[in-house]
Amino acid sequence: MADEMVLVLTRLEDSTADMVIGHLNARDAQVVRFDPGVDFPAAAEFSTWFTDQPRSRLITTSRDIDLNQVRAVYYRRPTPYLSDSSSHVERFAGTQARFGVGGVLAALPCPYVSHPWAIAAAEYKPVQLTTARRVGFDVPATLITNRVDDAHAFATKHGPIIYKPLRATPCTDPNGEPATIWTTQVEPGELDGTISQTAHLFQVRIDKVADLRVTVIGEQVFCVRIDSDLLDWRQDYDRLSYTVIEPPPGLADHCHTYLEDLGLRFGAFDFAFTNDDVPVFLECNPNGQWGWLEEVTGLPISAAVADLLLEKPT
Template identity: 70%
Template sequence: MVLVFTCLDDPTADMVIKHLNERDAHVARFDPGADFPADVELSAWCGEQHPRGVLTTRSRRVVLEQVRAVYYRRPTSYLSEGPSQVERFVRTQSRFGLGGLLAALPCPYVSHPWAINAAEHKPLQLATARRIGFEVPATLITNRADDARAFAAEHGPIVYKPLRATPYAGPDGEPATIWTAQVQLYDLDDSIGGAAHLFQARVDKAADLRVTVVGERVFCVRLDSDLLDWRQDYDRLAYTVIEAPAGLAEGCVAYLDALGLRFGAFDFALTRDGVPVFLECNPNGQWAWLEDATGAPIAAAIADLLLEEPS
């Protein structure tokens, strides 16, 4: 049995499940943060070396001892805001009960949720990348305007990027995204004191690299556009599957090993001298659009990893 944790509408997970079904794997898909306790029943005994028990969804009966792998994609948060203290209590108990149990299964994960949570923090990403030997832009995290201005004076031009993607609405109330953007000196006013901000030296790039790593398989795609942040307009991207620059594949695999991950979506800026500069690694990043655009067999690679025999 392979467990797939994700939200109801996730075509990316569907691609992996299709490959698992073609290999005659038994798959149980559910969204623990949304389906439990209304649509999922659980009984587990936890006083032994590994938990044992049964989890029953609307369509599957899962014997926990028979789970061979977990694909952790994009499940709903247990702690989404509820309208009452009672609902918040229920959600908290679900997170630490069901969530804690599922995180304790003695099987491979792609990737373990606790490893994903740690690896989403950009300071840890940058420090790990530097230890691995990647080039990393000068970076400042601060809420002091004076330090931000001094950083801009030393390393300019600089860019701003959010430390984590956060739901955000524009002046018209419509959902909006904060893209990586170049910052001018006059932007660095005292409003910086209201939160932590990440500023980074802008890389003079010739292109971007999106490097998707599944276990030890590396899929490197060059993205050409005229955008500072290529995510702003996918229609303006040109895609080329390339061999990873020397040392890059090995470095990415080492990065995942260092953080206990089995998947990573890396972003590098490629300088005009051909040097890849590490920007970030999303430990649970999107990849389906790359497979659609290039044919890179990423879904099949994830299915292979989930069905890999333990060493």
């Protein structure tokens, strides 16, 4: 496969991308690793000609690449073009880089796993919930609001309820230390006037016996049951146990339809698993983590990503 060039857009230190690159190298695929938010323009140059013979050239410290030869792109959490602390000059340059380099990369006529624009759209919780219900998943009653009265009415009708952020956002605790907002049960007395300050997501708390993490890569589906005593299992990985299981009936088909509807080729689905074996949709991370899951279960997830990147067009 010496003629297979795969472009991996990721950070310099990304052990998950390393796992995929290892499989690609073992199959003699050419791999170009590039982090446009860091490498450009400090360590890379590029040109794209929109002429009678369109072409794109990327020059790094070690490679001179004809981007027209890229046959697949693995988009794996590259560094943003802009940081929160950017000056006005840096913001201008970063924006130009995003729409210039990023625009050229997004326009490459080859398969992505997955395309950054599809990932960005699929990260919105309302899009996820709407799509999940449309394709046939069981979806918990959910309210997104900044109205205190509506939050109280929702809690009265559907309680107990939980709160979770609409998107993971860097924050700090009262001591100024980095903190994470986990999925948390909310009591009626906590529903106060602060709700009016922004949008909040409230959801009925599912009476679950376990969680399911279902990782879908192309046609391949990996289903893992996660047992713990936690409402949000991400809070403490040391308290988790894992069992590889077959997906419940119909689940894989619904996952494939969901991804197809959103133009994705990868999805990390989370479900609450009830006592009567019903998987209830919680969310789908369109670029979610899976490296730790391969390590603890032995599932060949990284090989599946490599398979998809090297898949011949039909």
